[in-house]
Amino acid sequence: MTSPAVDPAPETQQATITTSTGEARTPVDPAGPAARRITGAVWAALGIVYVVWGSTYLGIRIVVETMPPFLSAGVRFVTAGLLLTGIIAWRQGPAALKVTRRQLGSAVLIGLLLILGGNGLVVLAETSIPSGLAALLISVVPAWVVLLKAASGQRPTAGGLAGVALGLVGLAVLTLPGLSGEVKVGGVVLVVVATLLWSVGSFSSARLPMPANPFTASAYEMIAGGLGGLAVAFVRGEQHGLDVTAISGRSWAALAYLIVFGSLIAFTAYAWLLQAAPLSLVATYAYVNPVVAVALGALVLGEALSWPIVLGGAIVVGGVCLIVSTERRG
Template sequence: MTSPAADPAASAPTPTATDVPTPGSVTGRRIPAAVWVALGIVYVVWGSTYLGIRVVVESLPPFLSAGMRFVAAGVILLGVVAWRQGPAALKVTGRQLASAALVGLLLLLGGNGLVVLAETSVPSGLAALLIAVVPAWVVVLKACFGERPSAGGLAGVLLGLAGLAVLMLPGLSGEVQTGGVVLVVLGTLAWSTGSFASSRIEMPANPFTASAYEMIAGGLAGLGVALLRGEHHGFDPSAVTGRSWAALAYLIVFGSLIAFTAYAWLLHTAPLSLVATYAYVNPVVAVALGALILNESLTWPIVLGGAIVVAGVCLIVSTERRR
């Protein structure tokens, strides 16, 4: 999972032109090649993070690896922001820092952390499809706080939840561990709550600074949970496989830094309706990579449930963006 909010209707924080190099905003109907390249990065890299997590937890403890990933990525991102925009860009109020920390705990400890733990027993493709239902939970949360969903949004929620029910069949039938499936569902609820909260509390104005503080807070909390779980007992770095270390490095550099930068640049440059398509492309990429690289089986509940979830998310994104 990734750090930007998954609210398909929220106005995401827009970076200024000095945040990242910008070849020019999209005007008219022509979409520059750079936009397609950045969108391709978000599609493929974020879709591949589920595969990366699955490889990491083959020989690295779940919360320890997740904590290491986000602390490292957050510190690097703070350094990049300070280098590109000056140390003043890192200054935030106490309230903003507390808000970023709260969102980081919900997104990265609750959301990502539970998914990392679940992927010790759940295939990466199934995890990605279960997570794809997040936009539906966000619409539900908004409805609970008085924002009436559109007819299309409500239909998308119902489709998403129906797909979620089908996707849970492998756990109910014993094909995968039920506990892992439940962990992913709980992770989607935590992620949805963090996404919903991030647009309604006072966050740092600079989205890169906010993301860095979120990652550091979530990463430190993950390391704390790892200690409480005793993941450090008997941990031998020399016993970790080279591919797990490589996957962790990939998640830090590509998943948490490069793809996020591409996403933030797209928010500033491309139509939001185009950027939002990552929400239903990522799970398809994840399922394909899991099947091709890890030989994960594509059972009928995964194929059918995944198709229903993706259709529901597509409906939510398309209708909510027009509101």
């Protein structure tokens, strides 16, 4: 998926890593926020996360112009997962890929929730709705995470609850294009379901016996989710009548971009940021990504910016900003 979920947590506790593919990890922050300095390298890495993750929605929209949705998503994540596996074995040794049966089972479950359910449904939805609208609908994920945390007994802050309320209001406004017939309502519903699955996956990953190495966990999640996507593609019959020669060059280029930049480079930059920069700064990607996605969709694909998209998007981004700023302060 593209715009990762935010799992708000106090900066004095473990913070959840959520990658460009939606995987969530909980690394230890040994230095603490006070020991982190904002350097030029930090700003460069943050720029990569801002632009690349924000641009993945555009990439998906271009891919599905001539490629089947689940088939393309499956190929993307299986390829990215295998590449990451090779990189881990090369840089850290094959031992870094060893996990227990329970850890592997947890990684498979989270990969299916996040990549097959979350990302897969978004890819399917983008066959019928604009990429910018999809990005804005997805940005409500932090609100679902706060509600899941509250349901588990963790009391949210007043600011967090206010952010949830704003996010849900924004979500209601963003659904108006579907209700009015401007876009297919089915696509809007698919993205909303995707946000729920993504939220459950992000919330659950910090509570399951996951592999200790976050890169290893992400590799297995991507492979599992990608294989799940390929299975769904074959059940849907996406392979029937598929003419590889009819796939456009720009769809191939977009798929390669998603694999290399969206699933590998941006993820590495984000993982490094979590160790090198204040978490409150890193978390700003959650409300910058949708803005980048909407701008690129309008500039490159000429997607219309209707008033529900502009207003609803502004409300959702405001809610996410409030959630991130208050929940991370604890």
